[in-house]
Amino acid sequence: MNKKQNNNTKDTIDLRILFRLFLKRKWWFIITVVIVAAFGFIYVFRIPVLYEARYKFSLEDDYVQDEYLQYSDSQEKFISNESVFIGAQDVPLILKTDLIFRALEDIPGIDDYKTYVDSSLIKIDLEDDSRVFSLKVKNEDRELAKKIGFKLIESLGEQIKNQDIKIFDNTLEVINGDIGAMEEENNYYEEKISKINGEINNLYTKLESSPATQIEYEIMKKNGEILLYKEKIINNENEIRKLNDLYQEFTDRKNNVGSRIELLTEEPGINVENNRAINSIIVIMLSIFTGIVVVLGVNYIYKLKGYKS
16 A cells, blocks of 8 residues: 555656656747747648549450451451550550640640649559559649549540541551452453453454364363453452451441540549648647657756756
């Protein structure tokens, strides 16, 4: 019982000593708190509050090229090397291009869209093993951050759509060129057939005046050439019909091309960086703690030097 009373008495004495110490060194404490708090508040209010708008969107599957190329001997026949279907792995790179950010010119309050191109204020991440993206846009203006994010996604969808249409246009151009080449080839074969028929008529004329086995052989040979050319014409006509069907299929697909971007968040999530209310509380607590440390340090120095407490 006595031991417990002694402990309580000791704690009370210690608290009284500590209170008297801070009362005696109050100016050290007050000045330290004011200085630290002043610098802290200057720092807090000089750094702007940033709002982070976070959007989620997904990219639909790429168009399956094999289905389109069923009549071609090789992929390269229809797909230009300079234009390919955009996949999920391409989106982060495309979203950093000037072409995408140019759409920000339409947003009031943005004087120069180029300041946002490849900026640290805009970040895009592809979630593992998926086609889902997270786009984060930071700005001092909450509503502007939301508008920038939405506009970038909208612009990205438009560019991907344009790229898909461009590939269909390239493909249709190549198919049309192949059809034209086959039609020219058939015209050439028709001319050859017409010419050979004339030669055969001349041979028949000679055969009437002077029968000869050699002439009959020449007539048979030229008829064989005609059959060969007609077979080539039939093969080309069959291929032209297939290509015309393919041309129509590609045209229909091109006309139905839409945006492959699907926005997964109607309203973006908003995070706040440099929250001044929270940071102000932290500054106050830090300044008080620093004041306590300074008072204890000053008192310790006084004792070392033998000054009166």
